Amino acid sequence: MSFQNHQFKNSKLPPLHSFPSPSLKSACLAPFSTKSPAESHQPEVGIKMVVRGRSPLQTEWKKENMIKFLNENPEFLDSYVYSKVNIQRIEEWYQQKTKNTCHKMNRKEKMYVNRCTTWEPDSMKWKFNLYKNKDQQAQKLISELVQIRNKTDLLIELTNCLVAVNGADGANLYIPDCNNEQEVQFSSRKSLVDETLFSVMTVPICDEIGHLISIIDIYRLGENLMFEMEDKHLAYCFRIWASVLLKNIEIGTQMEHQRQLNDFILTVTRSIFSDMSMDTIIIKIMSSAKTLTNADRASLFLVDMQRKELFSRIFDAGSDPEKYMSNDIRFSINKGVAGYVASTGEILNIPDAYQDSRFNRDVDQKTGYITKTILCMPIFIRGKVIGVVQMVNKLNGVFTKDDEEAFEAFAVYCGLALHHAKIYDKIRQSEQKFKVALEVLSYHNQCTEDEYQQVKSMIDSCCLLELSDVNFNPWSIDNTEKVVYVLQMGQEIFGDYRLNMDNFTRFVLTVRKNYRNVPYHNWTHAFSVTQTMFTILKKSGHEFETKESIALFIACLCHDLDHRGKTNQFMKLSESPLAALYTTSTMEHHHFNQTVTILQNEKQNIFSNLTTEEYKEILKIMKECILATDLALFFGNRDKLRKIVDDSAFIWEDKEHRKLLRSITMTGADLCASAKPWDIQKETVKVVFEEFYAQGDEEKAHGSEPMPMMDREKRNILPETQVGFLSFICLPCYQLMSDLLPETTTMVNGVKKNLENWEILAKECKTNEETETR
Template sequence: MSNKVEISPEQVREYLLNNPTFLETFVTSTQISNESFQRWSWRRDSHKIRKSASSSAISSTNLLDEPRDILLSAYKTRNGILYEMASACARLANCEKFELLVPGREGEESVCVMKEETGALKLRKARKHRRDPGFILPLIDPTEKKLGEIRFFGVINDRDRIFLGLFEKWASACVYFSQLYRRHEAKSNGAHPPTTPSPSPEDVEFIARQRKLNAFLLEVVRSLFQDIERTEVLISKVLQFAQKLVDADRASLFFVDHRTNELYSRIFDSGLEGNANVSISTDGLKEFRFPMGKGIAGHVATSGEGVNIANAYEDDRFNSDIDSKTGYHTTTILCMPIFVRKWYVLFLIFKTKDYPSFLGLNQRRQKNVMGVMQMVNKKGGGPYTQVDEEAFETFAVYCGLALHHAKLYDKIRRSEIKHRVAMEVLSYHGVCNSDEVNKLKKSVPQAESLQLLENFDFNAYSLSAVEKPLYAVYMFDTLFREKFQYPHDDLIRFVLTVRKNYRVVPYHNWSHGWTVAHCSFVTLRKTHIFSLIEEIALYIACLCHDLDHRGKNNAYMKSMSTPLAMIYSTSVMEHHHFNQTVTILQQEGHNILQSLTREQYKECLSLMKHFILATDLALFFKNKDRMKDILTEGSFEWDRKDHRSLAQALLMTSCDLVASAKPWSIQTDTVKVIFQEFYDQGDAEKKNGASPIPMMDREKAAEMPDLQVGFLQGICLVCFDLISQVLPATTQLLDRSKQNLGKWKQLAAESKSKQLLIEVEATKKSADDNNEENEAH
């Protein structure tokens, strides 16, 4: 017979308390029926309610009796009924924190109904909470109209949700029938029953308060953004507006320095936080700095949450040493953060592709805090109210935008100043000096050279470094001296500065720019079809068309992802050349177009851009195809704008290619420097792991004559042929290039013969070596 062990209830209770996991596993197992589990849960919650009611001296009868009396006395106030209903629901569910939201007027967002200590109801804008409510109870009247919703910030179990749902239906019906009764009362008294419920006193107060706040904010925006370029004035105004908004005695604004994890202030009113250090900023202004985690302002900056302190001396974060030093007594403090708005942060995140920042945005809210505003001692006594907090939150949006853009403006202004300083330095080194101007003014052109200057065959290499700018000035004077007014010293400075802004590269240098300008000079002297503005634009464009050329073509610029290629998507270097031209014209003492009218000046710049962009051979192929079609049809007309523009572009390309139409001795010297520049680019491409085209491969120099034949036939002769048909005065360019083509073909044939002979000799030598080797074996 087995012995039975007696276990007392106390032993069981002690075991279960020491082994909660066992109890949880047993209670939630399938051995316990759903009915038993629900019954136990019901009994537990009922016990909690009874205990809560007992501890607060409220009996279960009073739990419903007291709200019933309030509901009956407040039947005329809808929001009052709804609030008491929400309060009763929260007590029924034993939830300490709840919120009642009701629809705003005229389609506005929902507003929150709150009750002050005096018992008066207030309306405020619904606030966003850091955590979502545990349960939302919608309030729907019998006509399916939504009266509002109750948000419970706590755990609500299933049983309480059923009770709350039942209670809500009866209470919502109560609100609905109270509205009907009010209309009946109004009709019985002879008044016209309102079609819509009249606003409650708190509605009227809320609307009036919002209108007052809106008017205040309008004044804030108008005033702040007028002074956005003066940061110190803006900060002073922000402080004044903040004091006025919440009726504060004093206000302080601290900025957050995330780099050093400090708060700093350039304008300080009172109550400087502990551990402050006075320092001098980079712009020479005094700053008060202290660690970001210290004091009330530091706490707000770190947490991103505002604080409303009714008694500063009871808060451990408050530093009373400042009051001791200044004699000022701090009582109440409202300290609120000022954010860089989230949309701007998201923009920066996506711009920099810092997606982890996006994922952790809410967890790192303090990163968005740009400053902290601290208001001290509300005038008239008393603490800062929730209405003050809400008003400041709205104010902080405009305040943050104004301060943020003021900072951006200050950075832009400083960058602009630095840019101007850099431009002054560059202009000193990139603009001609007075000695160069005086030296050129004393120089006189040679009569023999002037006579040769009127012909396309003129050799620019025959001129010295001083003579080229001298003759460039002479050509401009010859073309335009009698046609429009310009300061002659400005013309000299302009030409000398253009020369200075050509880089020292083998081909696309100042000599090439001068040669192209000379070709336009000869063309304009031989023709009279262009207007004054067209002639000015053509000559200046030719002289400046390769300014600051780096000896590399557009394809290289794009393949190497150079800064210029990032600025311009097409015609990279040509756009840069035009911008450099405009930059020189805008330099003091260089604007040779100053006497033109506004319209003439705009037209001249537009034509200069058109001419310079035409030097991009990628555009030439489209232009020549269009001109071929027009000439084949026999429909070309100078009076047609599109035909004239096409002819201008082809003339500019012809001037740029004029080296191919020079006498043979000049042509061969020019080709040597052209290919020297090509080979330099090819070497750079090889160094970067790219394979250059044959024209730029130094190892294929033997193919140069053949490449020149292809260049002359495919581009130069085609261009000269088309332009000679619309401008017969340029026929010499076509004739001379044909002569050069014949000589290049001869050189190409000789080169091929030599190459063939070399290959034959190499083959013969190889065969002889093989025979000798075989005989040796």
């Protein structure tokens, strides 16, 4: 919209063009001057004047006489200045006069001059033109106007400045009353003065896209005081600056509103996520929704897609914001405003509920509550509607577009909170199911009272064997006797270390029960490894502390608990839950956790008499020892310890050195069958490979090609496989052990003898193959 310079001769303030007059608000500004048109006239050249008093030409030329003459004949002075003095000279007089006048004015006079402006003394600079350059004046005032943060205040100040800089006598400011975007109306014009207006300039203020923001009319009362091009240019500059400043206020207001919204959402979100209870979260969301939109009541309905229903467990009673009724209600997803929003995912802002066909009046009729306005918002998660929040009756009018946008941003966090609460509920239910399942399994995996009594009666009657021998044959005694001998070995290891024998008995029986009936990693293997560790500890003297000895002994007993007869690699490839639970040393972590589970039973806790610190320390060592039985970790441990030994740097007091030695000792005990006499070694390898072949068969059944040593069709490579195993794993392990524990040298010799036998068998197999190929 362009602005025009309307010149009116002897007219009142003209009406606005193309706009009706009703229902407008107007900010009218007082004129800067109250002079009547008669007092503000300008004399025309050539007008006949009557000279009063004595002419100075007829008397002696004196200053006093001239002043008296001019006072008596002001028309003469006006006529002379108008016709003889140029504009530049008049402006110089004006500037000097205004400077002097400004200094001499008292406070009352200044208030009179500036009665319609709050700019003091800057507005007077406009009126008295203290600056020679009006552009400089405009720049200074604009920089001050930037600080204003209210739209109406800014428009009033701009109007005052425009009046002052153009030397106008007053102005009217018109601001649209935009209650409805489709109807923009202005109030009827109303001048603050009754004098006839001789010149009016109308300046429209628009935003950046041309929408009208306000209209400023500035006027002059004096006849022939027309607005010039310079005035138009300055008004045009003001118009541009006004648009920029108003945009600045709009952006500032939006940023402040967004900041407040962000603070609100952050505070509420922190409160919501502090509690994962679904009912608590629903109450917090409803309370926050009411605060955010200034609603009287709020409801939150969750979506049950399986039953195509909306349901709610919490209902806002409205009487007390802290009290919510627990009332589980359900209704079809195709019914009511909430059902429509849940089905379509659309936002509904209903200014009059009773005029909307989707509104269900039954609730109002039952409760007596009158619903007027509704704002219904869907809550999404992963693109699906999981809930609907319905705000009812805004306390101050109707729900606005700002309410929609604010709650739409808040609804994102509501969705996350509800989603997390659902997950939390599922996890909590799963935990309860897990506890029940664990309780059932624990009951069936615990030793029975009959088993306990049987072993207890055998302890005194069972004959003592020489158990501190690495050549002991684990198949020489039955499974029950193994339990008795474990108890005997345990008593020697624990010594006076506050061992509860009843608990220890139940513990060993339960451990036995938790070994599966697989070919190799079974209770017999656990006993064999435990008996070998007992032998090492007894023959090595006091190199290991009591706590270390206890941890090593119990770790050997439990090191393969619940073994399934499969390798860690197989568990990963078959996507076993255990592999998902433990990404490294899968089965070893499971063995340790099973041990802890057994110890958690009060009747099976063999460490109940220890202090908390002692218990934690022993468990830590046990975990390190059980994990060390993973051959994938053996090579790293062996290389570190070998370097220390070769450098003659091993220190028994060094905790890291002792840890490495314990790890190597655990591996040596685990591989003890390789150091036993040939008949035991050969029988052990047979059951080991039977377990390997079972895994290979399962891999073939799933379409995978097993490793050669796990393929029963390649039995002929068994001796060659054992030669490699003993040469590169077993022999280096026992040689390293014997360097630090010389008492284990017999195990080195046993491995060498078995290696020789396997090498002979390997050569025979190779010879047979060559014969068959010929």
